[in-house]
Amino acid sequence: MxxxxxxxxxxxxxxxxxxxxxxxxxxxxxxxxxxxxxxxxxxxxxxxxxxxxxxxxxxxxxxxxxxxxxxxxxxxxxxxxxxxxxxxxxxxxxxxxxxxxxxxxxxxxxxxxxxxxxxxxxxxxxxxxxxxxxxxxxxxxxxxxxxxxxxxxxxxxxxxxGQPNWLGAGGAPALGERQWHERIVRWLPDVLETDRERFAGRRTLVVGGGTSAATAVRDLLQLADQERQTHVTWVHRRPRREGPAFLLTCDTDRHRGISRFLEQVQELEVSGHPALEICGESWVESITWDSQKWRVVLGGHCEQEWEGDHVVALVGxxxxxxxxxxxxxxxxxxxxxxxxxxxxxxxxxxxxxxxxxxxxxxxxxxxxxxxxxxxxxxxxxxxxxxxxxxxxxxxxxxxxxxxxxxxxxxxxxxxxxxxx
Ligand SMILES: Cc1cc2nc3c(=O)[nH]c(=O)nc-3n(C[C@H](O)[C@H](O)[C@H](O)COP(=O)(O)OP(=O)(O)OC[C@H]3O[C@@H](n4cnc5c(N)ncnc54)[C@H](O)[C@@H]3O)c2cc1C
Incomplete structure (x- = not known):
């Protein structure tokens, strides 16, 4: 009608x-x-x-x-x-x-x-x-x-x-996440310009397996090349060397920039970088802010306790x-x-x-x-x-x-x- x-x-x-x-x-x-x-x-x-x-x-x-x-x-x-x-x-x-x-x-x-x-x-x-x-x-x-x-x-x-996903196992809030929700960076930060001071020389945990997380990691490593002591731990669920999850379903012919980006990410994963630790097949179990540092317990393949300055959650x-x-x-x-x-x-x-x-x-x-x-x-x-x-x-x-x-x-x- x-x-x-x-x-x-x-x-x-x-x-x-x-x-x-x-x-x-x-x-x-x-x-x-x-x-x-x-x-x-x-x-x-x-x-x-x-x-x-x-x-x-x-x-x-x-x-x-x-x-x-x-x-x-x-x-x-x-x-x-x-x-x-x-x-x-x-x-x-x-x-x-x-x-x-x-x-x-x-x-x-x-x-x-x-x-x-x-x-x-x-x-x-x-x-x-x-x-x-x-x-x-x-x-x-x-x-x-x-x-x-x-x-x-x-x-x-x-x-x-406007509705970012939670960090924890199964997509639910990690233990402590709701309490410290406001402190977690849930948007792609501009680490090379506007947010540079905040991230330079700091330890950052980036969580997520898609293009936004991969972009944050790539930019933070570019910052690490200029600012010593900058360090990145990249936590994601997918098996290593598979490529960011989203790229697997994407029409790369139509969006040519994606193929170039995928090459950069794969190079990072294969050759590594002195300022990068990759934790594939892993997730966040619990998260605490003690007024100076984050303490994050990781589950899965990279079971460990991480300590650092910023948590960037880009999990969709x-x-x-x-x-x-x-x-x-x-x-x-x-x-x-x-x-x-x-x-x-x-x-x-x-x-x-x-x-x-x-x-x-x-x-x-x-x-x-x-x-x-x-x-x-x-x-x-x-x-x-x-x-x-x-x-x-x-x-x-x-x-x-x-x-x-x-x-x-x-x-x-x-x-x-x-x-x-
Ligand atoms: C980092 C990044 C890179 C991207 N790159 C590309 C690319 O290269 N090519 C491409 O095609 N797409 C790209 N996208 C996807 C892109 O977001 C979309 O193509 C486009 O922005 C979608 O437009 P939209 O209007 O559907 O949604 P949005 O851009 O999300 O706009 C929604 C609007 O609704 C408003 N709103 C929300 N809730 C309410 C409410 N309750 N009441 C009133 N207003 C409300 C918001 O404030 C916002 O202005 C990218 C996305 C991201 C995050």
């Missing part, structure tokens, strides 16, 4: 995918409101020092570029085959996009969505057509005031970066399911994405071509409520923004009930073609 314009769409989260979804809706004449808990692209701001794997070719949409050019005049875009840092992505594309007339007055920063519900119906009301009742957001502003916002359609694009993220607890939304017990999405993601990358329609795998059971972007992948860490664009394009074909609707094709340049 078509949702005719100017129906009201509420987008939760003004990250890259929320901005693109709101823009697409505005171009089509929907009444769109975008709610952001912090500043626009709050999560990307937190890792902006990182060199991205994707090239520019896969980091803008044709619609976004057209909106920026019609607002600020034509511009020289970067070489499409180079990769930016998060900061360059923000400054060159995402923030100008947010400042276009199409979006600027529709973004409410410092408005955190606390819950999404259906008025008049409880989650447990299953014998009714839930579509008959309005979707509502409960929104908290910067002063703590709350308001209720009704919408015809809701997109949850809140990402996963999970989606906030609490936000839609009162809706009837399905979730895979393994990945916490939708069941249809989990089934699709279980196939190797080559067998899930990007051109295939995304909309079926966004169905979660609750009518007119959709989870897009990084959060649509749940606990998986192999989401890329480019896939978010496909989700947006395909979802609007359903909302508009027009199979041939494709605004990206209308604005496409020779720079990009979705699905290539």
């Amino acid at each position: 078509a949702i005719d314009t100017p129906a009201r769409i509420a987008v939760i989260g003004a990250g890259p995918v929320g901005l693109e979804a709101a823009l697409y809706g505005r171009y089509l004449g929907y009444d769109v409101d975008l709610f952001e808990q912090g500043e626009t692209c709050q999560h990307v701001r937190q890792w902006q020092h990182v060199a991205m794997f994707s090239t520019w070719r896969h980091l803008t949409s044709p619609l976004g570029r057209a909106a920026i050019e019609s607002q600020f005049g034509s511009r020289q875009w970067p070489d499409s085959n180079t990769s930016p840092t998060g900061r360059e992505w923000l400054e060159t594309y995402l923030l100008p996009l947010a400042q276009t007339d199409l979006l600027e007055d529709h973004i409410r920063t410092h408005h955190r969505v606390v819950s999404v519900l259906r008025t008049e119906h409880l989650k447990t009301d299953s014998q009714v057509d839930r579509r008959d009742w309005t979707l509502r957001l409960v929104v908290e502003d910067a002063s703590g005031g709350e308001s209720a916002i009704d919408a015809d359609v809701v997109f949850d694009t809140t990402g996963v970066w 993220y999970h989606p906030d399911l609490e936000l839609f607890r009162e809706l009837q939304v399905d979730a895979s017990p393994v990945w916490e994405c939708g069941m249809a999405m989990a089934k699709w993601l279980e196939q190797p990358p080559a067998q899930r071509p990007l051109g295939a329609a995304a909309v079926g795998r966004l169905d979660r059971g609750e009518p007119d409520f959709y989870i897009l972007g990084a959060k649509s992948y749940g606990r998986r860490s192999d989401f890329f923004y480019w896939e978010g664009l496909l989700q947006i394009r395909d979802l609007f074909t359903r909302l508009g009930d027009r199979a041939d609707l494709d605004l990206y094709a209308s604005y496409e340049s020779n720079w990009d073609q979705l699905g290539t």
Whole structure:
């Protein structure tokens, strides 16, 4: 059933995918409101020092570029085959996009969505057509005031970066972890610049087996080459020499920077470094801060007690399911994405071509409520923004009930073609 314009769409989260979804809706004449808990692209701001794997070719949409050019005049875009840092992505594309007339007055920063519900119906009301009742957001502003916002359609694009996983055995909190939670570094630190003083000449324990942990280790070792006494212990669960977990499921052709990164990590693991100790097939049993040093008991292959200055936990993220607890939304017990999405993601990358329609795998059971972007992948860490664009394009074909609707094709340049 078509949702005719100017129906009201509420987008939760003004990250890259929320901005693109709101823009697409505005171009089509929907009444769109975008709610952001912090500043626009709050999560990307937190890792902006990182060199991205994707090239520019896969980091803008044709619609976004057209909106920026019609607002600020034509511009020289970067070489499409180079990769930016998060900061360059923000400054060159995402923030100008947010400042276009199409979006600027529709973004409410410092408005955190606390819950999404259906008025008049409880989650447990299953014998009714839930579509008959309005979707509502409960929104908290910067002063703590709350308001209720009704919408015809809701997109949850809140990402996963705000919910880091625990360190301990089985993914639960390690003994002592909840007590010292605030002291543990749970984001990728900028050890070569902003956070340099803090890490130089110190002993750091990095926990995690994915690309973020590997990036932290690589950067800390570069710091160790310049600042003596800097030492890194890298704890992860995977067997040594297997490569960071996420890279095994990644389409390395599409994100060329990944192959180069993988080579660097493998070289580190094979040749070693005097300032590095690697503890594979290991995990954290307990953690204590004695007001001067951390004491961390490791279990598994590297059973030992480690003592040092910083603990950096980069063990993945999970989606906030609490936000839609009162809706009837399905979730895979393994990945916490939708069941249809989990089934699709279980196939190797080559067998899930990007051109295939995304909309079926966004169905979660609750009518007119959709989870897009990084959060649509749940606990998986192999989401890329480019896939978010496909989700947006395909979802609007359903909302508009027009199979041939494709605004990206209308604005496409020779720079990009979705699905290539
Ligand atoms: C270190 C790193 C490197 C990466 N490199 C690449 C790369 O090279 N290529 C690539 O395609 N992808 C990369 N990614 C993945 C990248 O995060 C995504 O492609 C992109 O940021 C996903 O956008 P999103 O809008 O889905 O989520 P996010 O960027 O996480 O944005 C979610 C937004 O929602 C807001 N929010 C959260 N909760 C609420 C709430 N309750 N109410 C209101 N607002 C809320 C947040 O503040 C945030 O602004 C990388 C990620 C990391 C961490």
